[in-house]
Amino acid sequence: MACPWREGARRTRKSWSDYCEGEVTVEGRRTTGVAAGPPPAADASRGLWLADPYSDWPARYPGRRAVGYFCSYAPLEILHAAGLTPLRLFPVEGTVAQADAVLPPFSCALARSTTERLLLGELSFVEAVLFVHTCDTMQCLADIWRMAGTDLKVINFPLPAVLSARGARELVQAGQRELLRALEDELGRHVTDESLRASVALYNEQRRLLSELYAWRDRLPALRLWQLSMAGFVMPVEDHISLLQQSLSVAAGADGESRRGPRLAIVGTVLHEGSILDLIEELGGQVVADDLCTGERYLQSSVELHEDGDPQTALVERTLARPVCPAKRHADRDAPERLVRLARSRGAQGVVFVLPRYCDPCGFDSVLQRRALDTEGIPHLTVETELTQPTGQLRTRLQAFLELLSPG
Amino acid sequence: MGRRHKRLKTASELQRLMQWHYASLRLPRLGRPLAWVTSGAPVEILRAMGVAVAYPENYGAICGAQHQATALCQQAEAEGYSPDLCSYARTSLGAIFQPHAAPMGGLPKPDLLLACNNICSTVVKWYEAAADSLHVPLFVLDTPFIHRELTPQMSAYVLTQLDELVEFVERSCGRRLSAERLRRVARQANETVRLWGEIRAMCRARPSPLNAPDLFVNMAPIVVLRGTGGAVRFYRHLHSEVAERVRDGVGAVSEEKYRLLWDNIAIWPQLYRFYNYFVNYGACFVADTYTGAWSMEIPQGDIMKGLAETYASVYLNQSLEYRARRMIDLIKEYDVQGFVMHSNRSCKPYSLGQYAIRRMVTQETGIPGLVVESDMCDERAFALEPIRTRIQAFVETLESMGGSHTTQPVVEGTGVR
Ligand code: SF4
Ligand code: SF4
Numbered sequence: 001m002a003c004p005w006r007e008g009a010r011r012t013r014k015s016w017s018d019y020c021e022g023e024v025t026v027e028g029r030r031t032t033g034v035a036a037g038p039p040p041a042a043d044a045s046r047g048l049w050l051a052d053p054y055s056d057w058p059a060r061y062p063g064r065r066a067v068g069y070f071c072s073y074a075p076l077e078i079l080h081a082a083g084l085t086p087l088r089l090f091p092v093e094g095t096v097a098q099a100d101a102v103l104p105p106f107s108c109a110l111a112r113s114t115t116e117r118l119l120l121g122e123l124s125f126v127e128a129v130l131f132v133h134t135c136d137t138m139q140c141l142a143d144i145w146r147m148a149g150t151d152l153k154v155i156n157f158p159l160p161a162v163l164s165a166r167g168a169r170e171l172v173q174a175g176q177r178e179l180l181r182a183l184e185d186e187l188g189r190h191v192t193d194e195s196l197r198a199s200v201a202l203y204n205e206q207r208r209l210l211s212e213l214y215a216w217r218d219r220l221p222a223l224r225l226w227q228l229s230m231a232g233f234v235m236p237v238e239d240h241i242s243l244l245q246q247s248l249s250v251a252a253g254a255d256g257e258s259r260r261g262p263r264l265a266i267v268g269t270v271l272h273e274g275s276i277l278d279l280i281e282e283l284g285g286q287v288v289a290d291d292l293c294t295g296e297r298y299l300q301s302s303v304e305l306h307e308d309g310d311p312q313t314a315l316v317e318r319t320l321a322r323p324v325c326p327a328k329r330h331a332d333r334d335a336p337e338r339l340v341r342l343a344r345s346r347g348a349q350g351v352v353f354v355l356p357r358y359c360d361p362c363g364f365d366s367v368l369q370r371r372a373l374d375t376e377g378i379p380h381l382t383v384e385t386e387l388t389q390p391t392g393q394l395r396t397r398l399q400a401f402l403e404l405l406s407p408g
Numbered sequence: 409m410g411r412r413h414k415r416l417k418t419a420s421e422l423q424r425l426m427q428w429h430y431a432s433l434r435l436p437r438l439g440r441p442l443a444w445v446t447s448g449a450p451v452e453i454l455r456a457m458g459v460a461v462a463y464p465e466n467y468g469a470i471c472g473a474q475h476q477a478t479a480l481c482q483q484a485e486a487e488g489y490s491p492d493l494c495s496y497a498r499t500s501l502g503a504i505f506q507p508h509a510a511p512m513g514g515l516p517k518p519d520l521l522l523a524c525n526n527i528c529s530t531v532v533k534w535y536e537a538a539a540d541s542l543h544v545p546l547f548v549l550d551t552p553f554i555h556r557e558l559t560p561q562m563s564a565y566v567l568t569q570l571d572e573l574v575e576f577v578e579r580s581c582g583r584r585l586s587a588e589r590l591r592r593v594a595r596q597a598n599e600t601v602r603l604w605g606e607i608r609a610m611c612r613a614r615p616s617p618l619n620a621p622d623l624f625v626n627m628a629p630i631v632v633l634r635g636t637g638g639a640v641r642f643y644r645h646l647h648s649e650v651a652e653r654v655r656d657g658v659g660a661v662s663e664e665k666y667r668l669l670w671d672n673i674a675i676w677p678q679l680y681r682f683y684n685y686f687v688n689y690g691a692c693f694v695a696d697t698y699t700g701a702w703s704m705e706i707p708q709g710d711i712m713k714g715l716a717e718t719y720a721s722v723y724l725n726q727s728l729e730y731r732a733r734r735m736i737d738l739i740k741e742y743d744v745q746g747f748v749m750h751s752n753r754s755c756k757p758y759s760l761g762q763y764a765i766r767r768m769v770t771q772e773t774g775i776p777g778l779v780v781e782s783d784m785c786d787e788r789a790f791a792l793e794p795i796r797t798r799i800q801a802f803v804e805t806l807e808s809m810g811g812s813h814t815t816q817p818v819v820e821g822t823g824v825r
């Protein structure tokens with residue numbers, strides 16, 4: 001019997017980092033220009049260094065104490081208010097030899113690549129890692145990391161699987177209280193109401209600026225937008241805010257390009273590989289929307305904190321109100337319907353799913369989503385990624401897809 | 409001379425019981441609604457509300473054992489489901505899409521679905537997909553994973569949802585919960601669990617009266633018929649047969665030489681062939697982590713609260729350290745010399761942490777563990793030769809670690825099938 005697993009994606013040595021360099025400086029590396037779009041902003045001097053944000057992080061941010069996290073549900077405001085710098089853990093280029101000894105081959109790239117960093121000691125500067133409860137893989141990974149025999153502290157955050165469940169609000173509240181206690185007991189960090197308010201304001205500002213930038217999708221290349229979003233997850237939020245401000249002023253000065261070509265929406269989880277966005281534009285398409293945890297899903301909905309409101313309650317409300325991830329359920333918010341609405345409202349003519357292999361939540365959701373798109377007559381293409389993706393094949397498939405969408 | 413796997417006398421009773429169960433689902437239910445539920449769902453509540461239940465996971469296991477699962481998985485794949493997803497889910501969805509191609513024509517269409525994520529998050533997505541195809545309401549009972557301990561907030565959360573569940577069933581099929589009936593069902597469930605626990609505990613005897621395939625096959629009623637009188641009767645009979653074996657010194661594996669511990673779900677399509685490789689070396693699986701996952705009694709007192717805590721604390725809803733400690737306990741209690749972990753590509757929550765568990769168990773007990781990669785249902789993932797070689801090497805390790813006399817493996821021709 002043919003084995004469906006042996007024919008899977010082949011590995012190449014390219015990863016998202018290869019495509020992040022753009023006009024951004026990365027020492028000792030080839031710099032590839034990003035075609036079209038605004039001139040390089042002053043952010044070049046800051047360096048987005050997306051090739052590997054981890055190995056020189058402590059040198060880049062001396063005095064900063066990093067706390068690792070994976071999921072966009074992590075209450076960054078609380079971590080920040082504790083005086084920590086949240087640092088999101090993404091897959092990075094390279095082999096995963098160490099991780100292969102502790103994880104079976106059917107684990108997703110995110111799990112394997114980050115575990116490799118951990119076992120190679122590359123995260124030794126990180127004080128603690130916050131695991132939000134999401135999928136089965138993350139659930140196991142939290143324990144595997146705790147048992148790995150490193151000094152890293154593991155903090156668990158119990159997010160309800162059903163965000164509409166009765167009692168979900170109280171569980172998130174309890175989770176936040178536990179997190180505050182863990183920060184206090186294990187890291188000796190106290191969060192005051194005042195500092196939490198300040199952090200909420202900062203992250204709201206970051207999301208607001210990001211939204212503004214996203215509203216100008218037609219003024220900057222999709223890859224650039226992706227870089228600017230990704231950078232925010234691995235740099236201090238204060239720095240990211242200035243980076244966004246600069247980028248916005250550049251974008252404001254740029255001409256709104258009258259782009260043509262098929263309009264696409266990108267769907268997935270963490271998009272750790274930006275090359276596909278570049279490829280879409282190179283082949284004459286344009287990205288007009290996304291449903292990604294590193295994209296619009298992160299920036300939608302802010303923490304509604306009024307003057308006399310309680311910041312903790314406001315955080316809970318955002319967690320329950322924000323766009324639902326594939327690993328979560330909300331009885332009245334259905335993923336297929338939401339996607340159709342997104343595509344319709346942005347005039348997307350086609351949808352590209354970029355799904356990590358071995359990701360169960362996406363594996364299930366995408367079937368129903370594709371079915372809903374079929375019913376609506378919206379064409380779609382699915383790209384499965386591991387740590388990397390076969391570029392040649394991808395180009396051909398995207399080309400064919402875009403031709404299908406092009407009139408005439 | 410072939411070592412043989414000894415068949416239980418109660419085997420035909422088990423078969424009749426399960427056949428009756430599946431047949432009864434097809435009989436006119438006189439207005440009784442039917443629910444599909446996950447193996448870790450608090451079925452007592454549904455039974456007490458007069459709802460009939462079917463278990464797609466058990467159905468998947470049956471399809472697997474009958475070599476029908478792979479074809480059904482392919483049906484699901486044709487509808488867009490990735491071959492990397494759980495094969496119970498794919499089998500069940502395949503049977504929904506193509507019932508005429510499925511054993512027993514698939515499960516009868518339910519009126520409602522109940523998924524409890526105390527075994528995995530996959531069931532949530534799987535049941536969402538089923539609800540979408542079957543157009544029936546779905547209730548998801550969320551039991552937060554226990555990385556350290558079950559906190560009062562977590563139990564309160566589960567308890568709140570149990571109330572919500574009762575309202576959901578009332579609303580979707582107009583059934584009421586009778587407290588009296590709930591007590592009776594819970595009593596029967598506890599009786600089943602107690603009997604099954606004792607049966608498993610009897611495998612501490614030397615030689616062990618049961619081997620892994622016996623445990624796997626005989627666990628079906630504890631999952632599917634827990635809380636019914638039929639299950640209680642069956643386990644009483646099995647209990648006395650196993651006690652008789654122990655009294656007479658009859659082992660499941662003749663000439664028991666090695667006592668092993670099994671981790672993860674069975675390899676259903678290979679139920680006898682695979683385990684016979686071990687039987688041939690005189691190795692018997694005297695304990696396992698899987699069939700004990702249902703050995704939880706509902707505490708006396710407030711039954712709803714008891715249900716909340718019991719179902720939140722099942723084996724798979726607890727940390728890897730907890731599981732490692734359970735394995736270490738089993739190794740001591742059952743005098744085990746080695747353990748075999750099925751790295752089951754279907755089941756991430758059960759399989760992803762096995763290397764971490766293995767390390768901890770071996771460190772503490774000094775006994776070796778073998779990891780075998782396969783799948784519980786999808787036969788495309790079962791590679792015979794490498795597995796055979798690894799088993800042989802593993803037995804040699806056991807031998808070198810304390811084997812007394814040499815074992816002459818009888819590899820071929822001893823299958824009981
Ligand atoms: S897809 Fe879900 S689990 Fe993954 S980062 Fe996003 S919110 Fe978290
Ligand atoms: S949601 Fe998917 S990609 Fe993310 S950790 Fe889980 S399995 Fe991996």
Ligand code: SF4
Nearest residue numbers: 494527528530754755
């Ligand atoms: S086999 Fe594993 S993943 Fe599949 S339903 Fe069972 S517990 Fe969930």
